[in-house]
Amino acid sequence: MLDRAFIREHLAEVEAMLQQRGMALDLGRFAELDRRRRELIASGDGLKNERNRASEEVARLQRDPASRGGAAAQEAMARSRALGEEIARLDAEGKQLEAETEPLLWSLPNLPSPQAPVGASAADNVEVRRWGAPRAFDFAPQPHWELGERLGILDLEAAARISGARFAVYRGAGARLERALANFMLDLHTARHGYTEVLPPALVNSRSLRGTGQLPKFESDLFKCEGHDLWLIPTAEVPLTNLFAEQTLDESMLPVSVAAYTPCFRSEAGSYGKDVRGIIRQHQFQKVELVKIAHPDRSAADHEQLTRDAEAVLQALDLPYRVVSLCTGDLGFSSRLTYDIEVWLPSSDEYREISSCSHFGDFQARRANIRFRPQGKTRTELAHTINGSGLAIGRAWIAVVENFQAADGSVEIPAALRPYMGGLERIAIR
RNA sequence: GGAGAGGUGGCCGAGUGGCUUAAGGCGGCGGUUUGCUAAACCGUUGUACGGUCAAAAGCUGUACCGGGGGUUCGAAUCCCCCCCUCUCCGCCA
Numbered sequence: 001m002l003d004r005a006f007i008r009e010h011l012a013e014v015e016a017m018l019q020q021r022g023m024a025l026d027l028g029r030f031a032e033l034d035r036r037r038r039e040l041i042a043s044g045d046g047l048k049n050e051r052n053r054a055s056e057e058v059a060r061l062q063r064d065p066a067s068r069g070g071a072a073a074q075e076a077m078a079r080s081r082a083l084g085e086e087i088a089r090l091d092a093e094g095k096q097l098e099a100e101t102e103p104l105l106w107s108l109p110n111l112p113s114p115q116a117p118v119g120a121s122a123a124d125n126v127e128v129r130r131w132g133a134p135r136a137f138d139f140a141p142q143p144h145w146e147l148g149e150r151l152g153i154l155d156l157e158a159a160a161r162i163s164g165a166r167f168a169v170y171r172g173a174g175a176r177l178e179r180a181l182a183n184f185m186l187d188l189h190t191a192r193h194g195y196t197e198v199l200p201p202a203l204v205n206s207r208s209l210r211g212t213g214q215l216p217k218f219e220s221d222l223f224k225c226e227g228h229d230l231w232l233i234p235t236a237e238v239p240l241t242n243l244f245a246e247q248t249l250d251e252s253m254l255p256v257s258v259a260a261y262t263p264c265f266r267s268e269a270g271s272y273g274k275d276v277r278g279i280i281r282q283h284q285f286q287k288v289e290l291v292k293i294a295h296p297d298r299s300a301a302d303h304e305q306l307t308r309d310a311e312a313v314l315q316a317l318d319l320p321y322r323v324v325s326l327c328t329g330d331l332g333f334s335s336r337l338t339y340d341i342e343v344w345l346p347s348s349d350e351y352r353e354i355s356s357c358s359h360f361g362d363f364q365a366r367r368a369n370i371r372f373r374p375q376g377k378t379r380t381e382l383a384h385t386i387n388g389s390g391l392a393i394g395r396a397w398i399a400v401v402e403n404f405q406a407a408d409g410s411v412e413i414p415a416a417l418r419p420y421m422g423g424l425e426r427i428a429i430r
Numbered sequence: 431g432g433a434g435a436g437g438u439g440g441c442c443g444a445g446u447g448g449c450u451u452a453a454g455g456c457g458g459c460g461g462u463u464u465g466c467u468a469a470a471c472c473g474u475u476g477u478a479c480g481g482u483c484a485a486a487a488g489c490u491g492u493a494c495c496g497g498g499g500g501u502u503c504g505a506a507u508c509c510c511c512c513c514c515u516c517u518c519c520g521c522c523a
Contacts, residue, residue, distance in 0.1 A: 041492080045491050045492040052504090054503070080504070373440095380476090
């Protein structure tokens with residue numbers, strides 16, 4: 001959420017920056033409603049002040065037996081009552097204005113960072129760096145769904161029977177590979193990168209989803225539990241960030257770094273026809289998520305660090321990747337600066353997103369009320385939030401299977417994962 | 431799911447309609463005293479939204495005692511609905 005006063009004082013600037021996101025928005029009406037709202041508050045508060053004075057007078061007169069129930073007391077009560085009626089009218093109008101401006105405020109996306117490249121779509125994203133080189137195959141590399149089915153480690157037909165399209169069943173070494181990837185990533189981030197492991201709920205309430213920005217605008221991307229105010233998490237970002245909602249942290253604790261391995265659920269409404277083959281886009285997938293609650297003065301560096309922490313996973317697995325900075329038109333709703341990490345997939349001959357590392361500034365912190373107290377000061381300040389996948393397990397699974405495939409259809413296990421695979425070096429057809 | 435007890439500031443805790451500007455304590459911050467620490471004493475203390483101001487500070491107003499509604503001239507206090515916590519019962523991996 002943007003700061004109301006900031007919008008008021010930088011109207012043209014806010015409009016221009018939202019336009020970079022592709023939003024043609026006229027904030028003139030908001031400005032007018034906001035001006036009227038402040039007028040109402042000013043006059044309403046003035047009347048409440050008068051009523052408080054009248055009430056105090058009633059109390060004073062009623063305490064004294066000589067004046068109790070007298071004409072002066074009656075007059076003060078009548079005055080207080082009349083003021084109350086006027087106040088009720090102003091409050092009702094104020095509530096109406098809130099009802100008109102609040103939803104807009106909750107629906108406005110974050111302002112892009114000046115560092116984010118200006119552009120309209122993913123085609124305008126800017127490559128920041130590359131690591132490793134795509135392997136040269138002396139045979140035609142197979143897509144993961146063919147390798148997986150042939151090796152008996154991936155069963156999409158069974159998943160379709162059990163649940164429907166866009167679900168997966170992993171079997172044997174395939175299931176073990178998921179678990180190995182998750183354990184390897186968690187160990188790396190907790191032992192080497194200073195993250196605290198958290199196991200959060202996979203169902204959250206709507207308040208949490210508002211806090212991180214999935215609600216109110218993106219309800220159709222989510223799965224909701226019928227009859228409950230509970231939703232399946234689309235990412236562990238939601239419970240991890242909201243761990244700190246309504247909290248005031250001590251400055252010396254920052255940055256707080258947490259990591260979690262959870263399932264993620266996305267309805268992927270509107271994505272039909274895209275990535276229908278294989279397990280690139282699923283209703284359920286697993287992910288290790290990294291979240292930092294940061295000091296505003298150091299959050300930019302913490303964002304860079306979190307991105308490097310995620311990259312370290314791919315380096316350890318020897319998977320080639322590149323990092324791109326999302327352009328203003330491709331940025332997520334809550335983000336002001338995002339680095340996507342894209343891993344090389346030989347079967348489709350392209351880099352595909354495997355992690356999205358975003359800096360939110362105080363946008364989520366304002367929605368979720370995440371604060372810290374600067375040392376020696378009484379006033380609290382909004383913290384900054386940062387998160388990124390470290391990494392998406394399903395896509396890491398694809399990357400391992402496709403990049404380490406052999407001509408005979410077997411898959412070599414990267415050295416770093418072997419201890420997590422019971423020493424297994426290769427998944428081969430039995 | 432059922433019954434009972436609760437929810438008050440950073441924490442503990444008093445408070446059954448107006449002498450409450452939420453007592454008192456702890457903690458934090460500032461100060462006095464002091465060779466240093468401690469103790470003692472004094473002062474101070476949250477959030478949001480407005481107003482004033484070029485801005486900040488300051489000053490000032492309003493609201494906030496789990497959330498929402500209601501009664502009343504006036505609600506932490508009375509009434510209704512909801513949420514959460516604890517204890518017991520039921521169910522259950």
